[in-house]
Amino acid sequence: MIPQSRQILWNLGRRRYSPTMAENPLRVLRDQIDALNGDLLHLLNERLQLIEQVQELKARTGRPMFDPARESRELDGMLLANRGPMTADQVRAIFKEVFKLSLGHMQQETRRVLRVHRGEQPDSIYEIAGHSFGGSAQLIAGPCSVESAEQLDLVAGKLRSLGVRFLRGGAFKPRTSPYSFQGLGIAGLRMLREAADRHGMAVVSEILDPRHIDAALEYSDVLQVGTRNMYNYELLKLLGRSNKPVMLKRGFMATLEEFILAAEYIAHEGNEQIILCERGIRTHEKWTRNTLDLAAIPLLRQETPFPVVVDVAHGTGRKDLMVPMARAAIAAGANGVMVEVHPNPPLALSDNEQQMDFDEIETFVGAVLG
Secondary structure, rough: OHHHHHHHHHHHHOOOOOOOHOOOOOHHHHHHHHHHHHHHHHHHHHHHHHHHHHHHHHHHHHHOOOOOOHHHHHHHHHHHOOOOOOOHHHHHHHHHHHHHHHHHHHHHHHHHHHOOOOOOOOOOOOOEEOOOEEEOOOOEEEEOEEHHHHHHHHHHHHHHHOOOEEEEEEEHHHHHHHHOOOOOOOHHHHHHHHHHHHOEEEEEEEEHHHHHHHHHHOOOEEEEEEEHOOOOHHHHHOOOOOOOOEEEOOOOOOOOOHHHHHHHHHHHHOOOOOOEEEEEEEOOOOOOOOOOOOOOHHHHHHHHOOOOEEEHHHHOOHHHHHHHHHHHHOOOOOOEEEEOOOHHHHOOOHHHHHOOOOOHHHHHHHHHOO
């Protein structure tokens, strides 16, 4: 029996000559072109079905989806086999698009089998320390760095009076310079817990080192993974074995595909209480600290069921932009906005330019959530 693809090619040869061409040659040629279009469509779909089988085999064996050496060999072989009238440049152009289609299809199929893929799942909503997170937009706020118990108590008291339920603060601070303030460590976590408990708030704090997981689990309600650690897969695996929500920040050079796959590391270990945080990416732009990728919000909401938070403090680094960017984030579908607040920003030990004082946070809350 002739394989279906070969049968199609054999039929193509038969169609090339027809006695009816003398009657209406233009119509006959157009009919043949239409038939060829259908055959090409069938062959491309047949090729994609084979690609799906290749994708499944590669996924099982952990091999990379993209093999540029094989693609180059395939293209060279077709150029040698080409007898025209297509030129070599036309062959390259067409088959590069075919290869791009195949790679995109494999990546799409890969996303469909991920634990973090939305599929038919509804939006995730978590109960965190008695507060709901994942529906209407919430504000996560607090100092960039925990500096003292007095500082935290002042900030937590002000935030709670404004209706804020989630207190953020850095006990461990990853800094570009080893000589910059690195945070108070576990003592800072204890201060966060005490301040949050006094004011009925949930604690959101970053973890940097797997050795601190036990302390983080004891004192934090949401374990934050910072932008530098999005690629720390061993840390992600450990957090995936925890029983607390993980707020994963997008790496400042990460694609959305890489971001989602980082979340998969957490979900793969069993923890699907994930919050995705867009915090801006590095571009050539100099007027803001980072470039806030607002298009990421609806894309992440489409691909995953997880709440999406936008850190407008790190995303802009400018207090004059935080209100409009927070409004835009919520309009795009964000479930939360994160900002930094300090009793006296000029004296803050880190990121003082992007931290709001108490009057500024009150104005911010009224403008964004009021």
